[in-house]
Amino acid sequence: MKEKGNKAWVFGIFWVICFALVNYPIGAWAGQKLTPVILGMPFSVFYFWSAYSLLVIAGLLLAWKVFKD
Numbered sequence: 001m002k003e004k005g006n007k008a009w010v011f012g013i014f015w016v017i018c019f020a021l022v023n024y025p026i027g028a029w030a031g032q033k034l035t036p037v038i039l040g041m042p043f044s045v046f047y048f049w050s051a052y053s054l055l056v057i058a059g060l061l062l063a064w065k066v067f068k069d
Contacts, residue, residue: 011062018058021051 020026030051031044038046 008066011058011066015055015058015062018051018055022048022055027051 021030027048030047033043033047036043041049
């Protein structure tokens with residue numbers, strides 16, 4: 001049972017870090033950059049696409065690994 005508590009902390013912290021990537025101040029700072037083009041997209045579009053994808057993956061991992069019975 002103690003192992004499940006440790007997993008919850010690790011995945012919870014990982015989710016909070018991923019959530020911080022899409023919110024102020026990190027998301028506002030990174031979303032302002034347009035000059036580099038990555039995969040044919042401006043950097044801001046690529047950043048938010050990848051950050052929200054990472055947030056969804058982190059949420060799915062949190063639900064799958066921690067909250068399953």
